[in-house]
Amino acid sequence: MSAKVERYHSKKFKEISSKTLIYILLVIISIIWLIPFVYLVFQSFAQSYSPSNFIPAAWTFDNYINLFTDISYPFGRWYLNTLLIAIITAILQTVFTLMTAYAFSRLRFRSRQAYMKFILVIGMFPSFLGMIVTYFLLQMIGLSASIFGLIVIYVAGSGMGYYVAKGFFDTIPKSLDEAAMIDGANKNTVFWKVILPLAKPIVVYTVLMSFTAPWGDYMMASYIAQGKQELFNVAVGLQQMMTKGNDIKYFPQFCAGGVFVSIGIMALFFWLQKYYVEGVTGGAVKG
C-alpha cells in the first residue's frame, strides 16, 4: 500500500504527468494554428472552390499555371515588384541597422543614452500615423507613385531597429576593436572586417526581418500604388484578386498565389539557416 502511494508521489510520476498535459495542450494549439495553412495548400490544388469541403473533390495544378497566364491581372509583375522591393530594402536596411547598432554599441558620444531611449519611444507609434506627411514628402521628391518611394519609406526608419543587433555587438569583446585599431584599422575597417564576420547570426536575423516586412506589407504598398496595377506588390494584388467581381471563382488561384508567395521566404530562410545556427565567437578571448 505504502509503496503504491509513494509511486504516485514520486518525482518521476509527477514529471511524466505534467509533461503529458503540456504536450496535449501544445498539440491542440498547433493544430489550430496549422489548419489555415493546410487549408490554403489544399485549396490551391482544387479544381473549383466549395467552402464545405476541407479536402478538395478534384485535384489540379492549373491554378498555379493560371496565376501567370491569366491576362486579367499581372501576377508575375507583382511578384517581381515585391522581390525587387524586398531585396533592395533587405540590403539597405541591414546595412543601416547594423551600422546604427555598432555606433550605439561602440562609440561614446554626448546624449547617446537619450537618443537610444528616444528611438525606442518613437518606435512605439504605429507607422501609419505619419502616412499623410510621408506622402507629401514623397511627392516633393517625385517618388509618390513609385515602388522606389516604397523602398524609401521602408529603409528610412531602419536605424530604429538597432536594438537586437546592439545587444549582440555588446557581447563581442571591445578588446577586439582595440586590437584592430592598434593593428591599423579605422572604425570603418573594424566594422566591416572584424565585427561583421563575427556577427553572422545577427546579420542573418536582420536580413530575414527586413526582407519579410516589405514582402508581406499591405498598407503602405496599397497607399503608394494608388490603384495602379503595375505598382502593386503581391499582398495588394492578391487582395484585389479576391475582391474582383464579387466572385469566389478566383479563390483557388488566390490560394495558389499565397502558397507561391510563402515559397520565396521559405527559400531565403533555408538558405540562411546554417549561419543562423553557427556560432563563430569561440576563441576570441580567454576561455
Add this chain to the structure above:
Amino acid sequence: MANIKLDHIYKVYPNGVKAVSDFTMDIKDKEFIVFVGPSGCGKSTTLRMIAGLEDISAGELYIDDRIVNDVEPKDRDIAMVFQNYALYPHMTVYENMAFGLQLRHVPTEEIHERVLWAANILGLTDYLDRKPRAMSGGQRQRVALGRAILRNPKVMLLDEPLSNLDAKLRAQMRSEIAKLHQDLQTTFIYVTHDQVEAMTLGTRVVVMKLGEIQQIDSPKNLYDYPQNKFVAGFIGTPQMNFFQATLLRKGDQVEINFEWSDNKLMVDANELIKVQPYYLDGKHKVWFGIRCEDISLLGPGDQVNPEDNFNVKISHFEELGNETLIYGDINMNGDGFKETSTRIIIKALNSNGLNIGDVVKAKLNLEKAHFFDINSEVSIVPRIPTLNVISCKINGHELTFDGNTLTLPKVVEVKEGDGQLYLPINALSIDQNGKVNAKVIKIEQVEDKKLAYLKLNERVLFLLVGDDVKVGDEVKLNIDITQITIKDGEEVLVSTLKKYNEISSTFVNFVTANTNEKNKYNPILNSRIEEVNKSFDEKIKEVNAKYDALIKENSSKDLAAIKEVNNKKIAELTQETNAKLKELDANYKKNIAEVKKEHKVNKKQVVLKVKEEQERIKREENESYKKFLKVNKDKDVYHKRKTEHQDFKENFPKERENLINKAIDGEALNFETALNEIKAPYKRDKKILKNNYKTTVKALKDEYNIIEVLNKERNEELSRLTKQKKVDLAKAKQIFFLKINGHLYQSPDTISNKMIQGLGTKVFVKDFIIEIPNDKIRVSDEGLKATVESFLDYGDKKFVICNVKEEDGSEHEFYVLNDKEIAKGTEIHLTFDLIDTHITEKSMNLRIY
C-alpha cells in the same frame, strides 16, 4: 626602438574620478618597464593612454621626442598584447598575424616572410592554419605575442598578458617574454599585479597606488631601498614586518622603543646615521620595518647582549619545505595571527626545538632596517640625504657649530641664540680656500653618484663628491651662506636667500598683441612667413628640376616599340596566370572534396565506435543483472541492485547521446582544421599570384607610359608639398606673447605649445606666475623697470635687491645677481630669457613649464 617620456600625465574621468595623477617618467630605449600595483591603481589606464586607447586629460606623452597626445593608436607605431588575447576568431593564426601588415599595405611576400619569422620564434609554425578556438590558452597568447612583434614596433605594450594562464604555463611564458625582449631589443612596457613577474622581468619597476607613482626603481632597489611603507609592504613575500616605534638619541647611541611591547634596543648612532635628525627626539613615532630574513633567532649557546635583541613569543609555524616561517608577537599578550603592528614573521631553516608559546630571543640586522614617518609613511632614511642638520650657536655675526666658527657677512640679518643649522648638500663644496676642516671617513656608491661621509669633529656631514676624493682625505669645505637656514624651534634666526623672483603674467595671442601695439610685430610675422615660403620654393624647384631631367632622359626612347613588346608580354603573362589559377582552383576543389568525403566517413566511424562501446556496456550490465537475479537470494540486496539497474537503464540513452555528440564535435573540429589547412594556403597562393600579376603588368605598362607616370608623380609630390606648406604657414602664424608688467615678451614655441596643450583656449583668460632664477636675470638698458633698494655682498656673490612695481600696484622684491654695486634709488631695467623661467598657472597651481 624608442624613448618614451610621460610628462605630468593625468587621467580624470568625466565623473571626476582621478585614475592617474601626475605620472612623470622617462623610459629609455630597450628598457623593460613593469607597472605594478594592486587593482585600481591606474596601471592599465596609463598603459592604455600610451597606446592611445584612452584620452590623456592633461600632460604630454612623447614617443621619440614627438608629442603623440592626439595621434591615433595606429600611427604611434606601438603594438599591444591584451589580457584576454583579443584574437580575431574568424581568422586563422596566419591571418590574425598578417592583419596588421595587410592594413598597412605591406607586399604579400614580405608579410609571408614576417609571419613565418614570428611563427618560428614563438613555435607556432605548425598551427598557422588553425583558428584560435582550436588552440589552447598558452598557444593563443603566443599568437597574440606574434601579432605584436610582427610589425617590429617601437614599443611593445603588454597588459597583464599572463594572468589568464595557469601557474606552470605562466612561469614558462614569463621566461619566453624575457627571451623575446632580449632578442628583439625593443622597449617593453608590461602591466601586472603579480610582484614576481614585476621583479623577474623588469629592468625598472613602477610601483603604483591609487593612480600615483610610489617609486620607480630597479627590482633590487625596490627591495632594498623602498621609498615608502607601501612599497616596502608590497614588494617581497612574506610581507615586511612593521612595528611602531620611537627613536631617541642618547649621545653616541640611539634607543629604539617599540610600542605595545616592553622591547627596547640600544644601537650605535652610526648605524642610523642617515635617519633624518628630526625623528631622533623620542617623541615622533615612526614605522620600523624589517624583512623576515633579516631577523635571526638566538639559540641557547649564543652570546646574549641584552641591548641588541628582543623577546618574541612564538604563535605558530608555516612549513615551506626548504625553510620555515615562524610567526610570533613582540607583545607577550598578542596572538601572532592577526596582522597587527606587533606581529612578527621570522624566516628560519627549521623549527627544531621550538614550541608554540615559547619566548625566544631574536636579533635584528639593523643595517637592513627601514624607517618611515608614521603619518606620511615616507621613508625617513634617504639614500642621499639632501639636508645636513647640526646644532649651532650664533654670537654677533659669528656662527659656531661642531668646533668650527664662520663669520657671516654683515648683510645677513641674524638673531642671536642657539639653533639648528640646516645645510643643504648643494651648499657645501670642497674648496682649497674653505674654512671648515673635515675628514672623509666613508664613500658610498649610490647608483651613479658618490656620497661622501665627512667627519668634522664629532658630527658627520654628507656631500656628493667626484672620483678624486678618497677615504681618509683631509678636505676643506666651503659653505654657500645664501643657502643656509638656521632655526631655533619655529623661530628663524638666519634665512635662505630667495632663489626665484616671482612676477605675474598673462598669455596673449598675436592679433591682440599686434593690435594693441599698433602693428609693431608685423615684421616678426612676415619674416616667419617668408622663411616658410622660401624653404618650400626651394623644394618645389628641386622637384621640377628632377622632373625635367627625367623627361629629358626618357624622351629619346621609342615608346611605341616598347608598348608593342610589353603588350605581348602582358598577354603571355595573363594566359600563364589564368592557367595557374585554374590549376589552383582544381587542386583546391579536389582537396576539399577529399576532406569532406573523409570527414563523412570519419564521422560515421566515430559515432559507430561510440555506439559499439555503449552497446557493449549495456550488454554487460544486462548480463550481469540477469546473473545476479539467478544467484541472489537476499531481498535487501535485490532491491538495491534493482534500483541500480533501473538508474542505469534510465541514464543510459542520455549518456550515450552525450558521448556521441562529444565525438561528433571533436571530429567537426578536426574537419574544420583540415578545411582551414587547405583553404588558407589556397587563398594565400591565389592572392600572391594575383598580386604578382598586377605588379608585373603595372611595371610593364609604366614602362611605355613613362611620361604620364612622371607627370602623375610630380603632381602628387607638388600637392603634398602644397599641403605641407599650408600646415607650416599656419604654424608660422602662431605667435604668442607673455605680457609681463605691460611688456610683451615673445613666447618661444616650446613654451607656447605647452601652454596651449595644457590649457586649451582657456590659456588666454588665465593668470600665470613666472619665476625667474636670480642668477638668470640681468641688468640692462631695456625691459622690466625696477628701483634699486639695496645691495647684498656675500663676498663671492653679490646681489642687487630692487623693487618691481606692477601695473596693478602690487610690488615685488627682486634679487639680481650682479657684481657691481648700484646706488640706492637708481632706476634700472631687467631682462631675462623666458626659457630659463618656470611658469605656473595661478588658480589651479598647475606647473606648466
